[in-house]
Amino acid sequence: MEDQEILAKFDDPAARNVAFNQLVRKYQHKVYWHVRKMVIDHDDADDLTQDVFVKVWNNLANFRRDASLYTWIYRIATNECLSFLASKRRRFFLPLHDVGAELATKLEADPSLAGDDIERRLQKAILRLPDKQRLVFNMKYYDEITYEQMAEITGTSVGALKASYHHAVKKIEQYVTEDSARD
Numbered sequence: 001m002e003d004q005e006i007l008a009k010f011d012d013p014a015a016r017n018v019a020f021n022q023l024v025r026k027y028q029h030k031v032y033w034h035v036r037k038m039v040i041d042h043d044d045a046d047d048l049t050q051d052v053f054v055k056v057w058n059n060l061a062n063f064r065r066d067a068s069l070y071t072w073i074y075r076i077a078t079n080e081c082l083s084f085l086a087s088k089r090r091r092f093f094l095p096l097h098d099v100g101a102e103l104a105t106k107l108e109a110d111p112s113l114a115g116d117d118i119e120r121r122l123q124k125a126i127l128r129l130p131d132k133q134r135l136v137f138n139m140k141y142y143d144e145i146t147y148e149q150m151a152e153i154t155g156t157s158v159g160a161l162k163a164s165y166h167h168a169v170k171k172i173e174q175y176v177t178e179d180s181a182r183d
Helices: 003-011 016-039 042-062 069-091 096-109 117-127 131-141 147-154 158-182
Strands: none
Touching (some): 003 069, 016 042, 016 131, 042 069, 069 147, 131 147, 131 158
16 A cells, blocks of 8 residues: 555544554564664564554654655654664663674574574674664665665765765675684
C-alpha cells in the first residue's frame, strides 16, 4: 500500500487503527534493522523500534507531509538511536571507545549477527566509528539511502554527508587493515 493511501486512511478516525497497522507492517522490518545496526543488541533494538512507532502514532496526525513518510519515520528512528547511545554513555560514564567495545562484544555473542569472518571484521570496524559516521555509513552502504534522503532524515547538508561517508570508509579500511595485520 502506498504511503499516501495509508495517510488518507489515517485521516479517517474510523480507519485510523487499520491505517496505522498497515504502516507498521510496511516499515517495522526496515526500522528494526536500521536501529539494530546502531545499537546491536536485539532487545534494545526491539524496545527502540516500539518507541519509534509509539512516537509515530502520537505525532502522525501532525505530520506536515512536506517530507516523505519513509524519511520522517527514519528521522524518528535515527533520533531515538542517537539519544539511546548518548544516554547509555552518560548512564555508565563510558567514553565513545568503550561503547564501541561493548557493542562489539554483543556482536560476537549474537549468532544472528555473526556472519562470516569478513562480515564480522567489517561490523567491528563500523562499531569503532563515531555514532553519526556509523549512521551515515549504514544508511548509504546497507540501506542504499540517497544523500538527499539522508539530508532529510538527519537535517545535515548533502556535502557534509558525503564527507562523513568518505571519512567513514577511510576509517573502516584502516581498521580492517589493522585487524588483518594482527591475525
